[in-house]
Every structure is written in C-alpha cells, then in structure tokens.
Amino acid sequence: xxxxxxxxxxxxxxxxxxxxxxxxxxxxxxxxxxxxxxxxxxxxxxxxxxxxxxxxxxxxxxxxxxxxxxxxxxxxxxxxxxxxxxxxxxxxxxxxxxxxxxxxxxxxxxxxxxxxxxxxxxxxxxxxxxxxxxxxxxxxxxxxxxxxxxxxxxxxxxxxxxxxxxxxxxxxxxxxxxxxxxxxxxxxxxxxxxxxxxxxxxxxxxxxxxxxxxxxxxxxxxxxxxxxxxxxxx
Amino acid sequence: xxxxxxxxxxxxxxxxxxxxxxxxxxxxxxxxxxxxxxxxxxxxxxxxxxxxxxxxxxxxxxxxxxxxxxxxxxxxxxxxxxxxxxxxxxxxxxxxxxxxxxxxxxxxxxxxxxxxxxxxxxxxxxxxxxxxxxxxxxxxxxxxxxxxxxxxxxxxxxxxxxxxxxxxxxxxxxxxxxxxxxxxxxxxxxxxxxxxxxxxxxxxxxxxxxxxxxxxxxxxxxxxxxxxxxxxxxxxxxxxxxxxxxxxxxxxx
Numbered sequence: 256x257x258x259x260x261x262x263x264x265x266x267x268x269x270x271x272x273x274x275x276x277x278x279x280x281x282x283x284x285x286x287x288x289x290x291x292x293x294x295x296x297x298x299x300x301x302x303x304x305x306x307x308x309x310x311x312x313x314x315x316x317x318x319x320x321x322x323x324x325x326x327x328x329x330x331x332x333x334x335x336x337x338x339x340x341x342x343x344x345x346x347x348x349x350x351x352x353x354x355x356x357x358x359x360x361x362x363x364x365x366x367x368x369x370x371x372x373x374x375x376x377x378x379x380x381x382x383x384x385x386x387x388x389x390x391x392x393x394x395x396x397x398x399x400x401x402x403x404x405x406x407x408x409x410x411x412x413x414x415x416x417x418x419x420x421x422x423x424x425x426x427x428x429x430x431x432x433x434x435x436x437x438x439x440x441x442x443x444x445x446x447x448x449x450x451x452x453x454x455x456x457x458x459x460x461x462x463x464x465x466x467x468x469x470x471x472x473x474x475x476x477x478x479x480x481x482x483x484x485x486x487x488x489x
Numbered sequence: 490x491x492x493x494x495x496x497x498x499x500x501x502x503x504x505x506x507x508x509x510x511x512x513x514x515x516x517x518x519x520x521x522x523x524x525x526x527x528x529x530x531x532x533x534x535x536x537x538x539x540x541x542x543x544x545x546x547x548x549x550x551x552x553x554x555x556x557x558x559x560x561x562x563x564x565x566x567x568x569x570x571x572x573x574x575x576x577x578x579x580x581x582x583x584x585x586x587x588x589x590x591x592x593x594x595x596x597x598x599x600x601x602x603x604x605x606x607x608x609x610x611x612x613x614x615x616x617x618x619x620x621x622x623x624x625x626x627x628x629x630x631x632x633x634x635x636x637x638x639x640x641x642x643x644x645x646x647x648x649x650x651x652x653x654x655x656x657x658x659x660x661x662x663x664x665x666x667x668x669x670x671x672x673x674x675x676x677x678x679x680x681x682x683x684x685x686x687x688x689x690x691x692x693x694x695x696x697x698x699x700x701x702x703x704x705x706x707x708x709x710x711x712x713x714x715x716x717x718x719x720x721x722x723x724x725x726x727x728x729x730x731x732x733x734x735x736x737x738x739x740x741x742x
Contacts, residue, residue: 305637308637308640308641309640310636310637310640325641326641327637327638327641328638329635329637329638332634332635332638334633334634334635335514335516337685338514338633338685339684339685339688339689339690339691339693339694340630340634340690340691341689341690341691343690344630344690344691344692345630345634347627348626348627348628348630348631349627349631349642351627352627352628352631352639352642352643352644353642353643375690377689377690393638397642403641
C-alpha cells in the first residue's frame with residue numbers, strides 16, 4: 256500500500272446471485288482528499304460503500320491505511336419518528352461504544368453548530384437539516400480519519416444543501432480527514448471534490464471534476480443530459 | 490405471597506421493563522409476544538418426563554431463540570416473520586404434548602409457593618438480564634438506528650442480536666411459573682409501550698418502563714387477593730390501564 260493513500264481498491268466486484276453490481280473497479284484515495292461517487296440510481300454507489308465498510312461480501316482487494324477509523328453515515332436510517340432517543344443519547348452511545356471521551360460529543364456538536372437545546376430533543380422532532388448535522392456529528396465522534404457519506408443532503412432544501420457541503424468541507428479541512436461521498440449534486444461535487452468516480456452500467460470513470468464532469472460524459476453516465484451548472488473559477 | 494416470592498416478582502418486572510424497551514423500539518411487539526409461546530413444548534416434554542417445567546421451558550426457549558437467530562442470519566428473512574412461523578409451530582407442538590389442565594397452567598401461570606432455590610435461580614436470571622440490557626444499551630441503540638453505522642462503530646451486530654434474543658427468552662422464562670406464557674409476553678411489551686409514548690430520552694424510557702412494570706406487579710399482587718382473582722391477569726389488566734391512561738400524556742410530536 257502506498258504511503259500517501261488512505262484507501263486502495265483493486266479489481267473490486269460485487270454480485271448478488273446472478274446480478275453483478277460492481278465489476279473490476281480499481282481506484283485509490285490519497286489521504287486528506289475528497290472523492291465524490293456519482294452515477295444513476297442502481298449503478299451500485301451504496302453497494303460500493305457497503306463493500307468498503309465490509310458490510311457485504313465482495314471479490315477483489317479493499318485496503319485501508321493502517322489505523323483508519325471510519326465515520327459512516329448511510330443513506331437511509333430505519334428509525335421511527337416517535338423513538339424516544341435524543342440526539343445526545345445517540346452521540347453518547349457512539350462515544351461509549353468507540354471508547355471516545357464524553358467531551359468528544361460536545362466537540363462534535365460544536366463542529367456542526369448544533370445548539371445544546373436541539374441535541375436534547377428527540378431525534379424524530381428535528382428538521383431535515385438539523386438531522387443531517389446530527390449525523391455529521393455522529394460520524395465525527397470517536398475522531399475518525401475517514402468520513403463516508405451516502406447522500407449527505409437527503410431531505411434538505413437547496414440552500415441547506417450548500418451550507419451542509421460547506422460544513423463538511425470545513426470539518427474535513429480542520430480535522431484533515433479523507434472524505435468519500437455519494438452525491439447527486441453535481442455542481443457541489445464540482446466545487447468540493449478532489450476526484451470523481453462515476454459508476455454506470457458502462458465502464459466506470461475516475462478523475463478530477465473538470466475532466467470527468469463534462470457534458471458528454473454526464474450524458475454517457477446518466478443516459479440523459481442533467482440540469483447542472485458550475486461556474487468556472489469559483 | 491411471601492417476601493421472597495415478592496422479591497422475585499419485582500425482579501422479574503424489572504427485567505421485563507428493561508428488555509421490553511428494545512423489543513418495542515424494534516417494532517417487535519407482536520412478534521415478541523408470540524416468541525414466549527416457544528416455552529410450551531418444553532413444558533409439555535418436562536411434565537411428561539417428570540422434570541421441573543421451568544427447565545423444560547428454558548431449554549425450549551434457548552433452542553427456539555437459536556433457531557430464530559440462525560434462520561434470520563442465514564436467510565435474511567425479517568425477525569418477525571421467522572418468529573411468527575417458529576413460534577406458531579411451538580404452540581402447535583406444545584398443545585399436542587400437554588393435557589388440557591397443564592396447558593391452561595402453562596398459558597396463564599399457576600399460583601403456588603416457590604422453593605428457595607427457585608427464587609435464587611430466578612434472581613440470578615434477573616441480574617443477568619438487567620446487567621446485559623444496562624451494560625449493552627449503547628450498542629443496542631446504535632444497532633437499532635442503523636446496522637451499518639453500528640458495524641462501522643465496531644459492534645458485532647449478529648452476536649449482539651443473539652445475546653438480546655437470549656435475554657428476551659430468559660425474561661420470558663422468569664415469569665412463566667407466575668404469569669404463564671401468554672401474560673409474560675404482555676408484561677414485557679405493555680409497560681415499554683407506555684414508556685415509549687411519554688418518554689423523551691432513552692434513560693426516561695427505561696425508567697418509566699421499569700416503573701410501570703413494577704407498579705403493575707405490586708398493585709396486581711395487592712388487588713388480586715382481595716377480589717379473589719388470579720394474580721397474572723390482574724397485573725396485565727393494570728399494565729394495560731396504565732397504557733391507556735398515559736395516552737393523553739403523549740409527548741408532543
């Protein structure tokens with residue numbers, strides 16, 4: 256494994272019965288960089304994350320740098336809205352399990368600007384944006400070296416999306432984290448990702464956003480042109 | 490009822506209140522009620538071979554739990570489906586093995602005095618269940634919210650699941666003699682369901698659930714004798730009354 260890499264993936268394949276979801280995928284993520292995974296529904300983005308975290312069986316090699324601690328936030332949480340769990344219960348549970356100190360919980364809440372009174376409320380009563388910030392705080396408890404985010408802005412309105420991305424970007428910079436995220440927000444991906452991995456039924460592509468996120472390539476990946484704008488130089 | 494018997498009933502209520510919280514949060518309310526039925530074939534076999542019915546019940550519960558866990562693990566069929574099938578089968582086999590009177594006793598519990606060793610064994614069981622739930626509650630919470638998040642936090646989810654189901658079965662076994670197969674499931678679920686309605690945090694939920702289970706048990710003991718009715722059904726009626734009484738207190742959504 257090369258010294259500067261946080262993750263190396265070699266010839267990764269995942270199949271469910273007869274259906275092959277990922278095939279021969281190889282890429283590396285250098286430490287401290289941000290990799291965005293894009294692609295249409297059903298292309299295997301979430302499957303890739305689940306393979307990387309060892310949640311499902313796969314063929315090929317997945318190597319994390321020594322001492323890697325992963326903070327993972329899945330796309331969907333299977334919780335009822337009326338669960339009597341506060342944000343703080345949730346973060347303390349993570350702290351207790353990962354052996355983090357209790358101060359780590361407050362630090363994580365501060366990092367995502369979640370006020371104390373919001374953290375004391377039952378999870379089901381939080382707004383979409385507050386909930387996503389709580390999940391970011393959850394990922395940060397236990398001082399991870401790598402953050403894995405599956406669609407961090409699900410359930411958040413458009414200005415909220417941008418603020419959340421800015422926050423993730425700031426936290427990544429401050430804590431020098433490696434970031435892997437799945438996203439549909441191509442303009443935000445363009446702004447914040449160091450590299451983009453696009454998964455589609457055809458050959459996957461990998462590279463910096465200005466090489467990968469071209470109009471032709473996006474049409475190829477998504478099978479249609481997407482409403483997507485980016486401003487060169489911003 | 491003697492002091493030792495009362496101590497065991499309170500202990501059983503504490504275990505039921507604690508275990509129930511996670512059963513209710515996992516939406517296992519009906520499934521877990523059905524789960525208690527697996528004790529029946531064990532009781533039937535134990536009676537037939539003149540062994541202590543409690544031993545037969547525990548053996549059947551442990552075997553049934555392992556079967557449910559194994560099936561769920563290998564086939565990925567949802568817990569409640571697996572429990573529904575396995576435990577309906579257990580009820581059928583149990584009814585074939587036990588005679589009419591034994592069956593009613595097993596379903597509704599039998600009054601009677603307990604031997605010292607029975608009380609002591611019961612209290613050890615209570616301590617094991619309470620110790621498990623309280624020490625593992627953070628792991629149980631994370632596994633409840635997201636299995637993937639729990640796994641990346643370093644939790645062995647499958648093992649935790651097996652331990653939880655075993656704690657659940659042990660709790661059922663603790664109450665069998667006293668409340669019977671049918672009612673023990675209810676003492677696990679109803680107080681926890683009441684707690685879920687009004688609690689605002691996990692600690693509150695655990696405390697309210699235990700409080701309701703213990704209060705129903707003590708009140709049931711006190712009232713049943715006076716109105717000349719069996720204790721078990723009175724306890725469950727009180728627990729259900731507490732549930733309905735707490736509906737107006739439901740926390741704002």
